[in-house]
Amino acid sequence: MKGKEMVYKSFANKHILGAYLFPCKDLESNQPLFNDGFPSLIFMPRSSDDVILKEKGKIIRLQSAWVCCGVIQDTQWEIPDGLEYIMVLRFNPASFYSIFDIDPLIFQSNPICGFRDIVDETWCSVIDEMYQKESIAEKVSFLDEVFSSCYIENNLPYFLQAAIEHIDEQRGNTTVSDLLKKLGGRINHKWLHRNFVKYLGISPKKYISLQRFIYAYGHCGPEDSADLFDVALNSGYYDYNHFFKDFKQYLGIAPSRYSWA
Incomplete structure (x- = not known):
């Protein structure tokens, strides 16, 4: 998406390259999407929020937490009425695949996936706990703590x-x-x-x-x-x-x- 975003400075861990808050109130209802190729985790404001995408004419329905990686092409997002924002975490690729135990090849055919569809129950529980936090600041602090505690090899060759x-x-x-x-x-x-x-x-x-x-x-x-x-x-x-x-x-x-x- 093109527009102004708020960059969060509070993410101190080495796994996340950037954390952003994108205001959505002024966006058109059918917003074209594309990305930079790096794995990113996107959160809607509430766990009950749905995501409806149209990819080359095909409708895709996702839950509140979703992932994009690889190359997004000819995809539009039907932005819900009154949506305030989305929160985006852009990951170090090596960290992302190690933390979530995901094969990057899945994104060659599906550059956008529901997060819960590709991770185990442990991470689903983490996301449920995050959504119990009331403010954006509390959610950010919680996620920063979670990912800072992940001690894995995160270096690219x-x-x-x-x-x-x-x-x-x-x-x-x-x-x-x-x-x-x-x-x-x-x-x-x-x-x-x-x-x-x-x-x-x-x-x-x-x-x-x-x-x-x-x-x-x-x-x-x-x-x-x-x-x-x-x-x-x-x-x-x-x-x-x-x-x-x-x-x-x-x-x-x-x-x-x-x-x-």
């Missing part, structure tokens, strides 16, 4: 971390071949592909494409939507048609029809 950092620094304006050269030829294409899929559930080429699109999307808005061609070129796209195809792939709609407000 060195060259995978270096690859991700380089792609992010280049804002996706690179290629797999250039990436391998940047890493000094110390790993090959097969190693890079295998480890991207293992920890992120997507290929390095797809991750590069996604980061380039996120950068371009972040520089579009109501005031400059008429200059999308310039935005696309400045973001590393070789022409507008290239950007148009990515926009349709990720958001399911043409840039000219998208509500930038």
